[in-house]
Amino acid sequence: MQTRSDKALADTTFFPFWLDRPDAPAASAPLVGATTADLVVVGGGFTGLWAAIQAKEADPSRDVVLIEADRIAHGASGRPGGIVSTSVMHGLGNAQRIFPKDLNALEALGHDNMAGFQDTIERHAIDADLEWTGEMTVAVSKDALPAVREEYDLHREHGHDVEMLDAAQTREQLNSPLFEGALWSRKASGIVHPARLAWGLRRAAIALGVRVHELTPMSSIDDQGMTLLIRTGNGEIRAPRVMLCTNAFAAGHRRIRTRVAMVRDRILTTEPLNAEQKAAIGWANRQGVYDTRTQLNYMRLTPDDRILFGGRLGYFAHSPRDPAEDLTPAPYGRLAEAFFQTFPQLEGIGFSHAWSGPIALTTRMAVHFQTYYGGKAVYAGGYSGFGVSASRFGARVGLAKLMGQDLPETRMEFAATEPNWIPPEPFRAIGAKITMAALDGADAKGGWRRPWLSMVGKLGFPLS
Template sequence: MPCPAALADTRFHPFWLDRPDMPEALPPLSGVRRADLVVVGGGFTGLWAAIQARETDPDCHVILIEACRIASGASGRPGGIVSTSVMHGLGNAARIFPADISRLETLGQDNIAGFSATLARHAIEADLEWTGEMTVAVSPEGLPLLRHEYDLHRRYGHQVSLLDGPQTRAQIHSPLFQGALWSHRDSGTVHPARLAWGLLRAARELGVEIYETTPMTALEERGSQLEIRLPQGLIRAPKVLLATNAFAAGHPRIRRRVAMLRDRIVTTEPLSAAQKDALGWAGRQGIYDTRTQLNYMRLTPDDRLLFGGRLGYYHNSPRDPQPDRTATPYVPLAAAFFATFPQLEGIRFSHAWSGPIALTTRMAVHFQSYFGGKALYAGGYSGFGITASRFGARVGLARLRGQDLPETRMDFAATEPRWIPPEPLRTLGAALTMRALDGADSKGGWRRPWLKLCGRMGFPLS
């Protein structure tokens, strides 16, 4: 089995963050400060919120604090596939908000246009490739799902193609691929860390004050103001946006509706010319498959193959789980990689890491309001937040400012996902679900009924 050898020299650190051009660390905040708006969290949601707050109101004094380094959390760790959806895909939007799909699709198109315009306006170089995205069936059982998604995408004006097995394998040479849905427009891949660092630069140029290694230790209400307590000081502000996503910091009740899962990724060493020929993939599309333990894949700017999936859960959601800095959790993912691309046997993985996912029963952004509307949590993208985070930040700011927009009155903005059981039930349920996901395709048995039960509770995992 090639998996252990492929992981023998792997660095357990995000590939995206392993760059000499990572920005210099910014100093922490100390002393007592005042602001009109404090953004807690320096990932995509926080950066987008800070930028949009200043662009829509240049007089707004914005301070952004990050507990570690910009992009050190979820934003520097995803696969980097982007699309127009703001609700974790069209199929998920149909599941949770069927009456609002048309409006959500329009908002998604507007959001991707605003995303592109911001990158152009601020000259942000993020290796963005508009190559489209594909969902591939890895068995005949996945083909009806592709047909359903194809009909749904056509109904709402997407430029999509439905490929059979030979057509799919002509695009990407994998013996597993039985068919594909190919979305051609307004989707592709990006370098997530370079995107975050570009947004960081843009925010600072707009006048946002940004402080790293500045964790919030407490958030308290003091009359018309909130006090954000820090290790070396505090900030007073009338409004606070909690852009803490999977970390769910800011109020203990946030975790009642948000669970942190870990999503694992490996990247190969750069492909040789012969390996690239054996792989095909001239279109460089971002790809998702239809496995129960979903895998996704893409090519990096320097022609490595990134392969992700393989969910995990850790009791009490540690920020950086020690087991994910060892080879063991990545062996099953490597096995799936070589089953998908057996022609790459002998290749080694240069990097492996896990990233936090904010899972909710909606699997899409939502908002939670605290302290009489002075603080608002925006998060829960469930792993599809690179472009949707801009949308979440925009709507979150509107709600925080009390703006009456059509979006703020829609169900996604005005309601919350279902409650998720606390520990230890959360750990027990996650352990059963991970076992079910691991064996559902090959072993069946009790696993399919359990996953269907999860779906009825709000988690569509099968």
């Protein structure tokens, strides 16, 4: 018997909505032959693009080459929900968890980062459908209200413009029978079209003189003393400095993966809402939204008024680039069911697109840095899904470390230390499988799942 989720997924395109555009730029030419540079950036996602731009703006004479294995934005950066905020450490609560002594400084750095984010977009005339609509964290049960209240108090303590909403006020903003209250953060956060942002940053980098080569996967790095030799399929680059902006793909040194695990996050977009459907849900202020389910869901409106609805983590051993399973309806059924539980008034609507995106998960759930080849290469990554705006910060601090700049932030704990070790395969896959099963059933069934998730949290992965 066909379920409502099956019907909604019947005509779905299994490809990121953000990338499915006729105006997507053509790929730049791959690298062919040998060249040299002052700086090589490996990876053409947000971190790599921000690194290239900031490196050129700091020193226009610097020769910067950026290589991307696929096409710009076709890795993680063209696949997220596209919610931006001031936090550079995966949210204020997570920053308090991992670096309580540096919380005030990290807050200041986050606000400075968002100002720089906005300034770059304006200076380079990047049209990324950026809307400063704020963000909400919604409680999907009365039991979750104390946690949301605690988050509200923390935001107030640190000077954020926030409001605590009761159930009726929350449903006036976004009408769901599940919502029992919400924290609404009003300023310096909102929503963006991630692919258009990445393509705009690409255009800005090229205009500044960055040499961009897409379809150019790195095959190896050799330390040759004063320089590193980066080999690609049809070329090679010699450079004294290399920035490894490979995030979840963890390319550049085999040790990177000992601190980074790739998980997959699934996302659906509906067909555009008609006037009646828009009236049924409200959402006049178009905030980005996170909820408190154990398998967290997040949601936002697209520029053409589709609902993007994401969540439901998955794990695949050995981190394939695009798992075949995620190109089928199977892994999206539960996410679709969660959507209809959230918005029962939209039953019958279809999903136009479904896809998964790679997330670089660490025990900090936030960006970190690893140094290799005697300081000639620095890896920046591990945003754990919150990198759309924090990637600018990660690129800036990573570049400072790579160039030997002695800044206050490079001496802070987040920049000077690494997350905890993560077990290798097959133990990683076994642990991930149990954890995903626990996440799936924790809210409805409880039992062994809550203690398991508590243990996982104590190990450094607060997934619930």
